[in-house]
Amino acid sequence: MILAIEAVLCATRAFTSGACFKYGSGNFSIFEYRVEALEAIYGQVSSSSLSGEVDSAVLENIVLAALQVPDHKHVGLWRFLTISGDARQNLGALYARAKLTEDSSLGSSALEKIRNKPLRAPLIVVVCVTKRAKVSEVERLLSTGAVKQNMLLAAYAQGVGAKWRVGSMAYSRVVCDGLGLAEKEKIAGFLYLGENDSNVESKELIDPGKYVTAWTAD
Numbered sequence: 001m002i003l004a005i006e007a008v009l010c011a012t013r014a015f016t017s018g019a020c021f022k023y024g025s026g027n028f029s030i031f032e033y034r035v036e037a038l039e040a041i042y043g044q045v046s047s048s049s050l051s052g053e054v055d056s057a058v059l060e061n062i063v064l065a066a067l068q069v070p071d072h073k074h075v076g077l078w079r080f081l082t083i084s085g086d087a088r089q090n091l092g093a094l095y096a097r098a099k100l101t102e103d104s105s106l107g108s109s110a111l112e113k114i115r116n117k118p119l120r121a122p123l124i125v126v127v128c129v130t131k132r133a134k135v136s137e138v139e140r141l142l143s144t145g146a147v148k149q150n151m152l153l154a155a156y157a158q159g160v161g162a163k164w165r166v167g168s169m170a171y172s173r174v175v176c177d178g179l180g181l182a183e184k185e186k187i188a189g190f191l192y193l194g195e196n197d198s199n200v201e202s203k204e205l206i207d208p209g210k211y212v213t214a215w216t217a218d
C-alpha cells in the first residue's frame with residue numbers, strides 16, 4: 001500500500017516539482033531530507049569531528065549524486081571504495097607501511113599518528129579515478145572536482161558531516177597498490193563521513209561584488 005502511494009506521489013511529482021527520479025528498476029523520491037539546491041551550496045561546511053554511523057541509504061545517495069556529474073561520454077571514470085570499522089585500522093597500517101618506505105627512520109610516535117588518521121571518521125570513501133584514452137587530463141580533473149562537490153553537497157543535504165581530504169597518502173604507490181588500484185587508476189581523494197560531533201559553524205559567504213565586473217566596450 002505504502003509503495004502504491006509512493007508510486008502515485010512519484011508520478012505526480014515527476015510532472016510537478018521534479019523531485020522523483022528514475023533509478024534501477026523503479027523510481028525513488030526525496031521526501032524527508034529535501035534541501036533546496038542553493039541552501040545546500042551556501043550552507044555546506046566541512047567537518048573534522050565525525051563519529052557515529054552513516055546509514056547505507058545515505059551513502060547510496062552520496063555515490064548516486066557523484067555519478068550524475070558530466071564526464072566525457074559517460075565512460076565511467078570513477079569507482080568508490082568504502083572503508084569502515086576495523087578496515088580503517090588496516091588502512092592505517094597501510095599508511096604506516098607507505099610512510100616507512102619513504103622514510104625508514106620514522107619514530108614510533110610519528111607512525112602512531114599516521115596509523116590513527118583513518119580513525120577520524122566512521123566511514124571513508126576513497127574516490128578512484130581512471131585514465132581513459134578519450135578523456136584529457138583537464139577534463140578528468142574538472143569532472144572529478146564536480147564529483148567531490150556533489151558528494152559534499154549530498155552529504156550536507158542529508159544532514160551528514162563530511163570532509164574531503166587528499167594528503168600525501170593519496171599519491172603513494174604503496175597505498176594505491178594496497179587498495180588494489182590498477183596502474184591507470186589514481187586516488188582523487190578521501191571523503192570522510194560521519195555524524196557531526198558538535199555544531200559546525202556556518203561560514204561567511206563571499207561577496208560576489210568584488211569578483212563581478214560589468215564590461216562594456218567603452
Ligand SMILES: Cc1cc2nc3c(=O)[nH]c(=O)nc-3n(C[C@H](O)[C@H](O)[C@H](O)COP(=O)(O)O)c2cc1C
Pocket residue numbers: 044045046047163164165166167203
Ligand atoms: C582538493 C582538496 C584537497 C584537500 N585536502 C585536505 C586534506 O588533506 N586535509 C584537510 O584537512 N583538508 C583538506 N582540504 C580542505 C577541506 O576539504 C575543506 O575544503 C576545507 O576544510 C574548507 O572547508 P569548507 O568546506 O567548510 O569550506 C582539501 C580541499 C580540497 C579542495
